[in-house]
Amino acid sequence: MEENERAKEEEEEEVWSWGAGTEGQLGTGKLEDEHLPQQLLLAFPSLPSAGPISLLACGGAHVIALTASGRVLTWGRGTSGQLGHGEMFNSLQPKPVNVLESFVMTHVSAGWSHSGFVSDTGCLFTCGDGSFGQLGHGDYQSHCSPMKVSSFGSKHVVQIACGMRHSLVLLKGNSGDQVYGFGSGKRGQLGISKDKIKLISLPQVTLGFEDVEINTIGANGDHSVALSSDGHLYTWGRGFSGTSDTYCPQCLPSSLWLTQAALGWNHVLVLTGDGEVFMLGGNHHGVLSGPQKLGPEKRLLEDSREVVLEKVHGLDGLKVMQIAAGAEHSAIVAEDGVVKTWGWGEHGQLGLGNTCDQTSPQTVSLGHKLPNKHATSKVYCGSGFTFVTRTVCLPSQM
Template identity: 60%
Template sequence: MAEHGETPADEEEEQQVWSWGAGTDGQLGTAKLQDELLPQLLSLTSLPSISMLACGGAHVIALTSDGKVFTWGRGSSGQLGHGDILNITLPKLVSFFDGYVITQAAAGWSHSGFVSDSGCLFTCGNGSFGQLGHGDNMSLRTPAKVSYFSNESVKMVACGMRHSLVLLAGNQVCGFGSGKRGQLGFTSDGTKSVNLPCVVSGLKDVEVTRISANGDHSAAISADGQFFSWGRGFCAGPDVQTPQCLPSSLSFRKVAVGWNHALLLTVDGEVFKLGNTLNKQPEKQQLQIDSSEALLAKVSDFDGVKVLQIAAGAEHSAAVTENGKVKTWGWGEHGQLGLGNTNDQTSPQLVSVGSIDLRTKEIKVYCGSGFTYAVRRKQGLSSSPTSS
């Protein structure tokens, strides 16, 4: 996420936003209710500079560089936070957050979470499994502060299919919502769901820096590059009730979780995959409890170029390389790979999102369950003189 005030006064930042894939609920921001097989350059004049996107089942949350919140797409559970259950085809400001600065957000299948600069957590949308964390199973059409964290400082929220994870300033991780597959990380007591945050066990002495959730999976990355996962088992393995560290000599810095797979980005810019997206399980990924390293498969189709960012949808994956290229692979039924067709791809394929030029500052990709976004920032010099 971009830091506030990082653009010098004598430079102006241009922004391009592209979307593709499933779009029948308005989640592509094209003002059309249809799938798109190729990247669409959006005209988002109402949306200022984007600091981050969060893409869920069929809705999108955009945070601006000044901490405002816009949402669009499917709103049938109140996940857009506008006080109604309507779908919206174009970004709309969430007026509830007037006076707040929102710095991080997450989108689940049909619920949303928002973190403010003061460390408060807000949630809205489907609460039928307790995934909003308010002590009940009510759904909310407008964001509400999670009072459980009134005396805590929340750093990050992650939203899965029916559960939520929260990372606190003291590196503690909490979970709430559906726990049927172990995704809340509690002891195996048969808990199906909880509607108040509970501490995830097994991470007490771990300095967690990132959390991720999707489907019935939960994951975390530690400061020393270790990967922990819990919830539904990968590669047809058993469910995991408490966080398990993947024994590996690799050092990881980012994780992106899908419904049946996880992507891991190493500090050296290499990508590894855990699980599968096309229901084709190579023998090397068959579960070996005493040989977890064998679960990992290197995604080696980047021609030796380092990868800077990864993202995972329900059944597809995306990555950005250090030379500014966007690549996608996995399930393609809705066009979410952006290749002009609905074919599946077993290896990363280049997506055309305009030409790369010297002014390209960065490109980021974001995956919803069956759709993808790319945001490109370009640096353009203004007419004001450059200070010496």
Template identity: 65%
Template sequence: MSERDGAVDESRQEIATATATAAAEEEEIWSWGAGTDGQLGTWRLEDEHLPQLLRLPSLTSLGPISMLACGGAHVIALTSGGKVLTWGRGTSGQLGHGDTLNSLSPKPVSFFHDCVITHVAAGWSHSGFVSDTSSLFTCGDGSFGQLGHSDNTSHCYPAKVSYFANKHVKMVACGMRHSLVLSTGFPGNQVHAFGSGKRGQLGVSSDLTKSINLPRVVSGLEGVEIVRISANGDHSAALSANGELFTWGRGFQGCTTDARTPQRLDSAVSFREIALGWNHALQLTGDGEVFMLGKTLNHQPGKPTDSSEAILEKVPDFEGLRVLKIAAGAEHSAAVTENGEVRTWGWGEHGQLGHGSAADRTKPQVVNLGSGYEQIKDIEVYCGSGFTFAVVTRKHLPPPLIT
């Protein structure tokens, strides 16, 4: 063999070795649960009791998914490049496409063609978007003032909320009929609220029972550095920089008293994530432990508890595994564990637990998202009112190069 042939063989071997050791990444999108408004992206108007692997060129062609937001029956996708796509129920204009039509597949929101979006949120029938210029845009149902435009008008296109023109919006959260906004800057981080306040979910006054359509600063958080907000149903919540949890709005399952101003959870546990449902809240600690507020683990949806106050307890059924992420739907919960599993529990009527039936589960159960768990790099899980999405990033080792 000549010196040249030897060099070619060596080069081929180097390429083969590099190809065999370099893992290509592939993003998978799975959905299951309620689908009668097209929110699952399966092109079928029906519930799915098992996870469905979606084939959505219109979504994947715009790059990796940065986050999803799942509402009452619609979904917002934000790509890593700041593009926005929506699908599902659009009867209130919440998809932002300029009409009130449902969409069976992801469709880009053309309004944001020249904008870079950094955060999105989905409520029951409205949507919120934060741009890289710290502006807030909303669309959808505005009948309770939840769009923040100083009126109760609904919008089919995203409209900028002028109240925040001179503020730096960092995050938006959308509940059933209300919205929260976290802004930064002078005089520090502030939480603003607007929309329905009948159950105290706005946190702006001890005796306010009506809706407001212009954002107001939430009372009782002065001097607290809030870093995260959450809203669902008639509940609101905020996390401080040191892991304190504040909640306000309708009392959780077992607690009949509404909180009209933020109440700090009396607990020595420090939290880093919060996810709200309609009757419960999940909290995640820095050590990967999950706590649940508002209903006992053995509580079945629709059945009252005997407790006179909200209950905080640790979810013990993760077999010693650290939990990395949490999500909450109307009455179901989801978590991602350190070994790359998605586990769900709670209400299962529409198949939103992904276990192949409509049965409820009182303990977290593993959801089958296909083979190759050892190749999973990352999983994100998102819950709508009665449906669930998972975005899975896998590393795929290509076959060895044949020489």
């Protein structure tokens, strides 16, 4: 009797998108930008047992959806084969990647024009633009269907991060964690040599992580990052805010315990264990959230580059749960499920109903608020567009 009287929750899955949409990447079925959030009906009739979305990866103009059952669907720009459908055409609607249907996928990443997929058995598959070697197949060919990256052999891949023209891979095993890089390395983003490397088409080990346990890796533009299990941020590749390029990973000296990192083209957001957001670089199109240039986390790296990890203003009193970064815009999700955006807004990617840039976080309205309604949100940013997945819980009496 007591059990029957307990309030139970009904869950409803929502998907919202906005921003640049002329390649079909918003999933709205239209080829146009959207300045306000659009709720999508992302039902997968061809995959009735796919389950809800567990992860979205947003690239230059395409999206990869990973479902709870380990299936993969893609849509948006496909002219380089990055959708993995066996053809080089755009898709306005989500389509399953049939080549991967016999695998249970656990991680996906979308670069500018290429894609990566990781299975539960530690296998890596890539497709799309390969002209810089970023697919890791030992050549510079593009592929319109996912192909297994054979050079890892029996090693266990757990993550892939696809950037503009390069890729990073995280491996875990008995010998410890290893990061590999392949693709364009002219700005040092592969981290495989102290000298300039132009192009690498086969994965090579990134230097400097021999005794470091890595939780996550990230790539965007010509930047690369990694977060260690002890809360430190490593960066390499193109320098932030005009600083020099770094050819090997360097640990950012900081007293902060960092739990998440999100890369843009000119900035990186980091989230602390206390739910505070800091930013490195990014003073273009308002992605730097305030006029302050120097802060308490100012340090000198080994090569005397001055770096500033600045606290993002306008989030006081909010505990942030998740962060995301597009090319030149940023987004966060607060503890109460509220989504805020700032930065470059030319395509409506901030979701505020206009195309203005914003220098401080602004609240995005996602539908009508209902009493006793609680939402758990996740935000994902492509180069000029934004997605939110939201689980809405409405208590009901039995």
